[in-house]
Amino acid sequence: MQPLDISSYLGRLQDYYARERIIPSTTQLSTLWNVKARSWTHQIVQRLKEENFLENAPGSRLRPGPRFFERTLGPGVRAGRPQQAADVQPELLRIDDYLIEKPSQTILFPVKGDSMTDLGILEGDMVVIERSDSASPGEVVLAIVDNELTLKVLARDKEGYYLEARNEARSKEYPPIRPRHKLEIYGFYVGLFRKTQVPGHRLHRPGFGR
Amino acid sequence: MQPLDISSYLGRLQDYYARERIIPSTTQLSTLWNVKARSWTHQIVQRLKEENFLENAPGSRLRPGPRFFERTLGPGVRAGRPQQAADVQPELLRIDDYLIEKPSQTILFPVKGDSMTDLGILEGDMVVIERSDSASPGEVVLAIVDNELTLKVLARDKEGYYLEARNEARSKEYPPIRPRHKLEIYGFYVGLFRKTQVPGHRLHRPGFGR
DNA sequence: TTGAATTCAGAACAATCGTTCTCTATAATA
DNA sequence: TATTATAGAGAACGATTGTTCTGAATTCAA
Numbered sequence: 001m002q003p004l005d006i007s008s009y010l011g012r013l014q015d016y017y018a019r020e021r022i023i024p025s026t027t028q029l030s031t032l033w034n035v036k037a038r039s040w041t042h043q044i045v046q047r048l049k050e051e052n053f054l055e056n057a058p059g060s061r062l063r064p065g066p067r068f069f070e071r072t073l074g075p076g077v078r079a080g081r082p083q084q085a086a087d088v089q090p091e092l093l094r095i096d097d098y099l100i101e102k103p104s105q106t107i108l109f110p111v112k113g114d115s116m117t118d119l120g121i122l123e124g125d126m127v128v129i130e131r132s133d134s135a136s137p138g139e140v141v142l143a144i145v146d147n148e149l150t151l152k153v154l155a156r157d158k159e160g161y162y163l164e165a166r167n168e169a170r171s172k173e174y175p176p177i178r179p180r181h182k183l184e185i186y187g188f189y190v191g192l193f194r195k196t197q198v199p200g201h202r203l204h205r206p207g208f209g210r
Numbered sequence: 211m212q213p214l215d216i217s218s219y220l221g222r223l224q225d226y227y228a229r230e231r232i233i234p235s236t237t238q239l240s241t242l243w244n245v246k247a248r249s250w251t252h253q254i255v256q257r258l259k260e261e262n263f264l265e266n267a268p269g270s271r272l273r274p275g276p277r278f279f280e281r282t283l284g285p286g287v288r289a290g291r292p293q294q295a296a297d298v299q300p301e302l303l304r305i306d307d308y309l310i311e312k313p314s315q316t317i318l319f320p321v322k323g324d325s326m327t328d329l330g331i332l333e334g335d336m337v338v339i340e341r342s343d344s345a346s347p348g349e350v351v352l353a354i355v356d357n358e359l360t361l362k363v364l365a366r367d368k369e370g371y372y373l374e375a376r377n378e379a380r381s382k383e384y385p386p387i388r389p390r391h392k393l394e395i396y397g398f399y400v401g402l403f404r405k406t407q408v409p410g411h412r413l414h415r416p417g418f419g420r
Numbered sequence: 421t422t423g424a425a426t427t428c429a430g431a432a433c434a435a436t437c438g439t440t441c442t443c444t445a446t447a448a449t450a
Numbered sequence: 451t452a453t454t455a456t457a458g459a460g461a462a463c464g465a466t467t468g469t470t471c472t473g474a475a476t477t478c479a480a
Contacts (some may be wrong), residue, residue: 027436042369104225106281196350250427425477434468
């Protein structure tokens with residue numbers, strides 16, 4: 001609709017950003033885009049901002065806007081497909097950014113045991129924990145009980161705070177934990193990530209499509 | 211080892227970057243760090259560059275360096291208390307590198323439905339898919355069935371290849387999928403990540419420890 | 421107590437920054 | 451053809467940039 005074909009400029013900028021992880025200044029954008037006049041570069045940037053491909057960062061610098069990472073799926077998926085696949089290039093989106101909001105207060109913990117499988121937290125998963133010494137009932141917390149770190153759901157009744165597991169199938173093995181002396185919160189659960197055991201041999205086994 | 215305790219500066223910068231997605235100028239770093247002199251800010255930046263937390267981007271700007279996204283990795287959740295000994299070097303992990311091995315062939319895919327909950331794959335999770343048009347039985351694959359992308363387990367019997375769900379409790383709702391014509395593999399599942407709905411209100415609710 | 425790092429502050433520098441202004445080409449439209 | 455919007459160029463503005471220099475205050479070991 002817009003008369004200026006912005007997509008070629010955007011494309012080159014996206015490539016640049018994938019390489020350098022930075023939106024350059026107008027001067028450098030000029031050379032990147034082969035535009036002689038910085039004023040015109042500035043104009044193009046304005047359009048990109050209007051279209052939400054770019055936005056202003058503090059200090060009147062630029063950063064990628066909400067639509068900057070949009071991308072259609074690669075070949076192989078026919079048109080008319082349900083818009084399900086993430087229109088995101090992993091090289092451009094940092095999972096790290098998505099998962100962690102306060103890096104300085106965030107720690108990763110490997111999960112042991114199956115006490116939280118009902119919440120999709122399995123043994124071997126890495127949980128993202130944001131440090132905090134307080135939490136609310138219903139939150140998943142990493143707590144220190146009797147000098148041990150445990151990931152459980154914080155709960156409360158008339159007797160006070162306690163910890164619950166989330167594994168209905170084996171609920172007898174995981175009774176509520178009532179701390180003998182004190183219940184110390186280490187942090188609360190904000191997310192997790194999981195990597196399957198890489199089937200390095202998968203390339204050599206026979207299978208579908210081969 | 212280094213005389214200047216750089217970690218507090220780094221921490222605040224990491225938090226800033228998580229918010230703004232940009233490394234600010236020295237002037238703004240000064241206010242962020244409460245340093246009066248830009249020269250001193252510049253000095254700290256030099257140290258951060260030496261330690262590979264920052265690096266130079268084109269245009270003499272700054273961008274995160276290789277170590278900027280390292281996260282401290284706690285011990286196993288059921289193991290003893292972490293960092294009792296201060297001199298124990300904490301393990302470090304970069305989530306993106308950990309999760310994605312072949313960026314150019316990897317896409318992210320948001321999970322819909324609960325057909326794979328037995329494998330700890332819940333609705334809203336982001337699965338990491340490595341592109342491949344072939345797979346082996348037993349692998350979790352992203353397949354294109356009837357022009358729709360589905361995450362299922364690839365299986366095989368005498369009749370040929372088909373797809374299975376993994377939700378025993380509701381197995382009747384997810385019968386095996388035998389493709390009408392052909393079964394097209396889009397890629398295979400290598401991992402996932404999940405972010406809980408950020409409880410922004412959590413700070414205001416009463417709870418334990420407050 | 422001396423001396424040397426270290427930690428900070430302030431001033432100053434040329435270079436670059438984003439932005440605005442006026443001025444041509446070019447293309448489309450009427 | 452004349453008109454008009456678009457695409458591009460060039461100059462110029464004050465502000466901010468990264469960087470360097472000098473010089474205090476503080477710390478700490480000799």
